[in-house]
Amino acid sequence: MMELTRKGEYAIRGIIYLAQQPPGRVSLISEIAAAADVPQTFLAKIFQSFAKLGLVVSSRGTGGGFVLARPASAITMREVVEAVEGPILPNRCLLGASCERGTGHCLVHDVWRQVQTEVVNILDAVTIDTLARGRDGRDAA
Amino acid sequence: MMELTRKGEYAIRGIIYLAQQPPGRVSLISEIAAAADVPQTFLAKIFQSFAKLGLVVSSRGTGGGFVLARPASAITMREVVEAVEGPILPNRCLLGASCERGTGHCLVHDVWRQVQTEVVNILDAVTIDTLARGRDGRDAA
DNA sequence: TTATAACAGGATCAAAATGATCCTAAAGGT
């Protein structure tokens, strides 16, 4: 239950690679895809989302590619995951403040709300630079 | 992201109804389905899972139906959810203790492990009798 | 200004998961 999809995995792997590059260094999508071991066309879509949300800056033409839009220490794992998977939402009814059925919100609602809050807190507390460093730079998602 | 499926929602609604019945009272699947507003044939499958896992006891024939196998206070929301959705597993690689790729486990792994632990803790702390009581018995998932 | 490099975005597609139903068998009561 609650599994991250491939898209989410790829997103994390891809942006970690970017974060591991020297600051300001522009990377091609082909380069990132190869390094992160992700199908290139798929990763391109993912980075489109990143760009639209302002996590990375893209440029076209010769010399173009992707760079982080902010320091890796200012990009959270939550932003990356939500960029491609949508908001953290363990139960549909958490969208509206209240109930989809019946009179008002129920105790189940509160439990899922609690789950949502906890997960968001954990992912908010992790930044990409932390992930990018890893131990000795080995292993990055 | 991480949305509970219909099956999970139905499972919770169904077992809460059972928990709201007088202890020992046998309920028909048709009755539960109507009360919880769930397609009956679908709910039947869900309760089959419950029975196989020992959350409920089923009996066939006239006068048959379902009863909780234990007091509602001894059945956790985690058990109910996992019965139909499988284990809480935010990332595939949490299954093996280590990595699917590369050398060893990475920092991403640790974050998802933390998420898993938190969610499990929350759901373990909630029992069905708490949910069944609700406020005034109104609203039950 | 033309050629080339690279991302943007829409369309498409196969495979898998989800949500639901149906049918036959087995178990239990009258």
Next chain:
DNA sequence: ACCTTTAGGATCATTTTGATCCTGTTATAA
């Protein structure tokens, strides 16, 4: 025997996931 009720397998439509392709747009450089 006959009816009731769950068990379990098979089936089926829809949606989501994962992936690819094609065309357009932007930018650089010869």
